[in-house]
Amino acid sequence: MEKNKLVLENISKMFGDGDTQVKVLDQVSLQVKAGEFVAVVGPSGSGKSTFLSIAGALLTPTSGRILIGGKDLGQLSPKHLNRIRLEKIGFMFQSSNLIPYLTVRDQLLLIAELTGKKKKEAERKADELLERLGLSHRKNNYPENLSGGERQRVAIARAWMNNPEIILADEPTASLDSERGRAVVEMLADEVKRSQKAAVMVTHDKRMLDLCDRIVYIEDGKLSEMSA
Structure with a gap:
């Protein structure tokens, strides 16, 4: 097992052209080990979401190197990058981003289908996750019939569906009240330790920081x- 699941080395990111170029990230480096939950905090416009998008291979850095499970993403083809995103990374966003016409259970099964998992195995995994997150009674409901906290728990289950090595969460408590937000981050922290995942959470909510192993400021x- 790789000690460092996620490594960012001297990452810089520029947007724009010529004289209008803006440097959003400047020689940023971070290593996240298996079983480690890292919070990224900082003011609006500081580069937090750009940083997370680069960590998740959604954006390409202007310079620097990203390694996931020891693999240099800069050396991979677009096809292989897609597989990394699907199989190695679980994404969570501030809005749950659920598909409105899919039931709770089908949200999870779609992820398994995209990576070619066997149907029976995928159904077992989905049911196990929904039970663990207290959503079994909601598995046939559509997102519009769920509370904000329930939708975010479905998003957690979806992020965990393929047992990713890395979890990236962008303001996962932004749409939740304090109690529900705390419950969501506790679930994340528990999964990181339980399954030895590496997790990075961008957050403005200082009340959640005691649940993290490390805090980095951008x-x-x-x-x-x-x-911490």
């Missing part, structure tokens, strides 16, 4: 460590 595109 401002003006630069990253620095904070004490």
Whole structure:
């Protein structure tokens, strides 16, 4: 097992052309080990979401290197990058981004189908996750019939469906009240330890930071460590 599941080395990101170029990230480096839950905090416009998008291979850095499970993403073809995103990374966003015409259970089964999982195995995994997250009684419901907290728990289950090595969460509690937000982050922290995943969470909510192993601060595109 790789000690560091996620490695970002000297990542810089520029947007724009010529004289209008803006440097959003400036020589940022981070290593996240198996079983480690890292929070990224900082003011609006500091580069947090760009950082997370690059970590998840959704954006290409202008310079620098990203390694997931020891593989340098810069050396992979677009096809292989898609497989990495589907199989190695679980994404969570501030809005649950559920598909409105799919039931709770089908949201999870779609992820398994995209990676070619056997139907019976996928159904067993989906039912196991929904039970663990207290959603079994909602498995045939559509997103419009769920509360905000339930929708975010479905998003967690979907992110875990393919047992990813890395979990990336962008403001996962933004649409939730304090109690439901705390419950969501506790679930994330528990899964990171239980399954030895590596997780990075971008958050504005300082009340959740005690659940994280490390806190890094980003401002003006630069990253620095904070004490938890």
